[in-house]
Amino acid sequence: MCAAQSRKRDPIVGTSMPTLEAADKVTGATLYVGDLVVPGMAHAKVLRSPLPHARVVSIDAAEARALPGVVCVLTRDEVAAAGIEPVYGFVYRDAPLVALDKVRYQGDIVAVVVADDLATAEAALELIEVDYDELEPVMDVDAALADGAPLVHDTFSPIAPELRPVEGTNVCHRASIAWGDVEAGFREADRIYEDTFSAPPVQHCALDLHACVAAIEDGAITVWTNCQSPFPLQRELQRIFKMDARVIVPYVGGGFGSKSRDRLECVVTAAAQLAGRPVRLVLTQEETFLTFIRPAYRGTIKTGVKDDGTIVARHVRFTVDVGAYAISGARSANNTLKVATGPYRIPNALVECDAVYTNKPPSAPYRGLPTTQHTMAYETQLDRIARDLGIDPVELRMRNLVVDGDVHITGDLLRSTHAKECLEAAAAGIDWGKPSERPDKPAKLRGKGVSCTIKYTLTPPTRLSENGAEIELREDGLFEVRIGTVNIGQGSDTTMAQIAADGLGVGLDRIRVVHSDTALVPVDSSTTASRSTYHMGNAVLDAAAKLTADVLAVASQLLERDAASLALGPDGVEADDGESISYEELVRRSGGPLTALGECVVGGTYTAPDGTEYPIASTFWSFASAAAEVEVDTDTGEVRVLRMGAASNVGKAVNPDSVRTQLEGGVGMELGPTLFEQLVWDEGGQLLTAALMDYPLPTMETSPLYRPEIIEHPLEGGPFGAKGMGEIGSVITPAAVLNAVYDATGVMFHEVPLLPHKVLAALEGRK
Amino acid sequence: MRPAKTMKIELKVNGKRERREVPPSRTLLELVREDLGLTGTKAYCHSGICGACTVLLDGAAVSSCSLLAAQADGAEVTTIEGLAADGALHPIQQAFIDHFGFQCGYCTPGMVLLTKALLDEVPEPTREDIVRYMGGNICRCTGYAGILASVEAAAKALSTKD
Ligand code: FES
Ligand code: FES
Numbered sequence: 001m002c003a004a005q006s007r008k009r010d011p012i013v014g015t016s017m018p019t020l021e022a023a024d025k026v027t028g029a030t031l032y033v034g035d036l037v038v039p040g041m042a043h044a045k046v047l048r049s050p051l052p053h054a055r056v057v058s059i060d061a062a063e064a065r066a067l068p069g070v071v072c073v074l075t076r077d078e079v080a081a082a083g084i085e086p087v088y089g090f091v092y093r094d095a096p097l098v099a100l101d102k103v104r105y106q107g108d109i110v111a112v113v114v115a116d117d118l119a120t121a122e123a124a125l126e127l128i129e130v131d132y133d134e135l136e137p138v139m140d141v142d143a144a145l146a147d148g149a150p151l152v153h154d155t156f157s158p159i160a161p162e163l164r165p166v167e168g169t170n171v172c173h174r175a176s177i178a179w180g181d182v183e184a185g186f187r188e189a190d191r192i193y194e195d196t197f198s199a200p201p202v203q204h205c206a207l208d209l210h211a212c213v214a215a216i217e218d219g220a221i222t223v224w225t226n227c228q229s230p231f232p233l234q235r236e237l238q239r240i241f242k243m244d245a246r247v248i249v250p251y252v253g254g255g256f257g258s259k260s261r262d263r264l265e266c267v268v269t270a271a272a273q274l275a276g277r278p279v280r281l282v283l284t285q286e287e288t289f290l291t292f293i294r295p296a297y298r299g300t301i302k303t304g305v306k307d308d309g310t311i312v313a314r315h316v317r318f319t320v321d322v323g324a325y326a327i328s329g330a331r332s333a334n335n336t337l338k339v340a341t342g343p344y345r346i347p348n349a350l351v352e353c354d355a356v357y358t359n360k361p362p363s364a365p366y367r368g369l370p371t372t373q374h375t376m377a378y379e380t381q382l383d384r385i386a387r388d389l390g391i392d393p394v395e396l397r398m399r400n401l402v403v404d405g406d407v408h409i410t411g412d413l414l415r416s417t418h419a420k421e422c423l424e425a426a427a428a429g430i431d432w433g434k435p436s437e438r439p440d441k442p443a444k445l446r447g448k449g450v451s452c453t454i455k456y457t458l459t460p461p462t463r464l465s466e467n468g469a470e471i472e473l474r475e476d477g478l479f480e481v482r483i484g485t486v487n488i489g490q491g492s493d494t495t496m497a498q499i500a501a502d503g504l505g506v507g508l509d510r511i512r513v514v515h516s517d518t519a520l521v522p523v524d525s526s527t528t529a530s531r532s533t534y535h536m537g538n539a540v541l542d543a544a545a546k547l548t549a550d551v552l553a554v555a556s557q558l559l560e561r562d563a564a565s566l567a568l569g570p571d572g573v574e575a576d577d578g579e580s581i582s583y584e585e586l587v588r589r590s591g592g593p594l595t596a597l598g599e600c601v602v603g604g605t606y607t608a609p610d611g612t613e614y615p616i617a618s619t620f621w622s623f624a625s626a627a628a629e630v631e632v633d634t635d636t637g638e639v640r641v642l643r644m645g646a647a648s649n650v651g652k653a654v655n656p657d658s659v660r661t662q663l664e665g666g667v668g669m670e671l672g673p674t675l676f677e678q679l680v681w682d683e684g685g686q687l688l689t690a691a692l693m694d695y696p697l698p699t700m701e702t703s704p705l706y707r708p709e710i711i712e713h714p715l716e717g718g719p720f721g722a723k724g725m726g727e728i729g730s731v732i733t734p735a736a737v738l739n740a741v742y743d744a745t746g747v748m749f750h751e752v753p754l755l756p757h758k759v760l761a762a763l764e765g766r767k
Numbered sequence: 768m769r770p771a772k773t774m775k776i777e778l779k780v781n782g783k784r785e786r787r788e789v790p791p792s793r794t795l796l797e798l799v800r801e802d803l804g805l806t807g808t809k810a811y812c813h814s815g816i817c818g819a820c821t822v823l824l825d826g827a828a829v830s831s832c833s834l835l836a837a838q839a840d841g842a843e844v845t846t847i848e849g850l851a852a853d854g855a856l857h858p859i860q861q862a863f864i865d866h867f868g869f870q871c872g873y874c875t876p877g878m879v880l881l882t883k884a885l886l887d888e889v890p891e892p893t894r895e896d897i898v899r900y901m902g903g904n905i906c907r908c909t910g911y912a913g914i915l916a917s918v919e920a921a922a923k924a925l926s927t928k929d
Contacts, residue, residue, distance in 0.1 A: 018864045018865070018867070021872070022864045023856065023860075023864065024872075025869060025872030025875050026847075026856065026860035026861075026863050026864055026869075026872070026875055026876075026879060027807065027847060027848070027850070027851050027856070027860065028805075028806070028807015028808070028846070028847035028848050028875075028876045029807065030872055031806065032809075032873065034810075035806035204907075205907055206871075206873075206907055207809065207811040207817065207819050207871075207873040207874055207905070207906075207907055208809075208811075208871065208873045209810075209811060251871070251872070252871065253809070253871040253872065253873030254870075254871040254873060254907050254908055256907070284813065285811055285812045285813065285814075488871060489869075489870035489871025489872070489873075489908050490870065491870065657867050658867065658870075660867075661867045661870060661908075661909055661910075661913050662870065662908075664909065664910040664912055664913070665870060665907075665908045665909045665910045666910075667910055668909070668910025668911060668912075669907060669908075669910065691812070691814065692811075692812040692814060692816045692817065693814060693816065697817075697905050697907070698905075698911075699902045699903075699904075699905060699911075700897075700898050700901045700902045700911040700914065700915065701898055701899065701902035703910055703911045703912070705898075705910075705911060705912045705915055706912060707912060729910075
């Protein structure tokens with residue numbers, strides 16, 4: 001680490017500070033994609049399928065095209081005539097730009113109208129006639145897995161090598177991982193428990209609606225979008241249109257996974273090509289519910305324990321409803337295989353999953369993929385086990401939680417765990433062990449619950465750098481840090497500026513950040529899976545070290561001093577003897593800006609102490625705990641979360657208040673799906689909870705308003721010891737609430753949300 | 768397709784007099800964002816629920832997506848762009864920065880203006896007042912604790928100021 005070069009200066013990493021863009025955000029100056037105006041742009045509206053599954057017989061858009069103000073209408077015919085690739089998806093290539101032979105969910109894109117203004121585009125939608133031949137839909141996993149079920153796709157087109165579809169079925173990916181001998185483990189067990197847990201789909205409800213603007217000029221595409229994966233999208237655009245492409249992602253108003261993959265950009269580019277002018281599409285809130293959703297989940301978990309509570313075997317089988325297109329959902333399901341057994345020492349494990357096509361909207365990760373649902377399954381079961389064995393739930397966890405040096409079910413050696421400390425801190429947040437205060441009426445019951453989790457980050461199968469970062473010392477004496485990370489609200493510009501400042505040994509006032517523009521920054525795989533702080537942070541640090549060496553070498557010549565006697569100072573390079581040269585002058589005299597490219601190499605294999613080679617399943621593992629105190633009104637069935645505690649080992653908090661806010665936000669958000677959010681379709685495949693009117697979200701009134709704990713045990717290899725933590729808050733929440741309800745009422749719920757009528761029905765059953 | 772008829776309206780936006788001819792169906796949100804180019808006002812639900820589009824209409828917080836521009840005829844409208852006087856941040860804005868009252872910032876213009884309306888109405892609000900009042904706007908990032916802290920700090924800053 002080159003920070004050693006810097007002198008007598010307090011570290012910036014580890015200091016809480018408002019984000020660099022904070023003033024622009026409170027004054028309304030920050031521009032999001034929906035705020036951008038590109039000269040000459042036209043406006044697009046999407047015609048969506050009213051049916052969940054149908055053959056598209058014919059599309060007649062003549063009348064729409066004739067409407068004054070309509071620029072063009074894009075259907076499968078125009079896509080064919082343009083000679084572009086009609087199907088996209090860089091993980092699974094199964095999503096058509098617009099419907100080709102079939103529509104596969106209510107809301108599937110059939111046509112795009114481009115007009116001079118939005119009102120005209122909307123009016124034109126009404127004039128398009130589509131003739132459908134209805135097919136039987138499969139609306140859930142059971143229907144999709146039934147013998148002779150209608151097939152959502154006739155063929156499979158996985159791109160990522162780990163994806164394995166099952167021919168002739170709706171299973172677009174089937175996988176398993178095994179560790180030890182699960183059958184032998186169950187034979188060793190004193191008791192065996194089996195539970196099935198399910199959770200319905202929800203939507204991310206990021207307030208910044210999916211939007212994009214596409215323009216084609218001089219044979220090159222420019223797309224402005226709020227997608228979290230600008231570089232993979234760039235490659236998709238180049239493949240589909242056989243043209244150069246530039247993707248620009250300005251500030252994004254939250255995504256939570258709903259923008260992790262592109263969904264609109266290719267079709268809007270096709271519309272712009274047909275229109276011959278830039279085109280903007282901004283979805284409505286209702287349309288975002290038809291764009292990406294969190295998948296329906298069901299998991300069956302079987303656990304064998306000794307009488308003292310030691311877990312000896314665990315078998316998890318789960319299904320994920322990926323919806324109509326597997327562009328995102330199939331790989332997400334696969335990734336969570338490795339965390340389905342929890343943060344526990346488990347000598348014998350088997351985890352199996354089916355990712356299944358249905359006629360629902362496509363699924364995407366939701367702040368922690370199905371890790372949240374896995375955690376609900378194994379953590380609620382653990383409380384049942386605790387009660388059965390007469391062991392305190394915290395104590396039972398303490399007996400089984402992993403510690404540094406343990407080996408996970410993937411073979412990975414665990415480091416920087418401190419899962420027990422997280423649990424203790426979270427439990428302390430609700431005064432675990434002390435009885436709850438008495439509620440104000442006898443019909444109300446109070447209880448407490450905890451939960452623990454383990455989370456991975458996206459990790460390549462071979463050793464490579466998936467992202468770079470560039471730092472350039474420029475004529476104006478500023479260090480420009482160029483990163484692919486999308487600033488989606490997590491404050492990544494600031495985190496990276498802090499890391500760069502300490503890496504270089506200069507003040508924050510010397511740093512300028514340029515983000516997520518494929519023409520200006522080095523390649524980055526994506527801003528997902530809590531990966532940025534670690535990966536981009538390391539790349540920034542690497543670039544800082546290289547640039548420092550280059551700057552000192554130049555300064556050494558200019559000042560005629562030994563490089564070892566020089567260091568980067570606040571305003572220029574300083575020598576031991578007091579000589580110095582300003583950054584501006586250094587750049588001027590060296591003949592131009594100095595640039596260094598940093599990288600972060602991850603993946604590959606690791607050799608276990610016994611000599612076995614394992615592929616590294618996750619570059620780092622994250623650990624967190626939550627604790628909840630709830631009040632259940634047995635008259636109304638209403639569940640209120642009174643208090644929450646949460647803690648995560650983040651390695652090192654680069655910007656502690658920012659980390660705390662993110663952890664807190666994850667918990668707060670997930671209370672919605674825990675208590676009241678769910679998407680519901682009728683039997684005919686129509687989404688009933690289509691608008692916010694029918695889909696309540698957490699507000700300040702329903703939130704517990706607490707502050708989580710940050711635990712810092714530096715991770716070797718992390719930038720200043722930091723790990724990522726963008727998602728872990730949500731992962732730990734539902735299980736803690738369900739366990740608290742169990743503690744209060746004696747009823748264990750095996751599904752969310754905890755709607756009052758369901759709670760009442762379950763309490764009736766108890767009597 | 769569009770109604771040919773337009774209406775003349777006159778209103779003050781951030782202290783500036785605006786005379787416009789708008790179709791009767793034009794919302795206040797559209798007037799502010801598209802006609803006046805004040806994109807600090809955001810939108811999500813377009814149905815009066817989320818509060819992202821909050822502006823002040825004669826000092827009261829309203830959802831601009833659910834009001835017609837014509838309903839603002841003769842009124843005084845304040846958007847987020849109008850809050851900071853001559854470039855200096857308003858104490859409410861400063862409080863949101865200091866107390867991590869946001870992450871992505873998309874709900875922030877609405878939250879800041881809602882806070883302004885609250886504190887104009889109730890200069891020394893209790894925690895319950897704040898929770899009830901601010902419960903009208905949705906934030907997806909923060910979990911609301913930072914927003915609560917920001918509003919409390921802003922109330923304090925404003926009350927010590929005068
Ligand atoms: S956009 Fe106006 S209230 Fe949601
Ligand atoms: S800060 Fe992102 S919605 Fe509130």
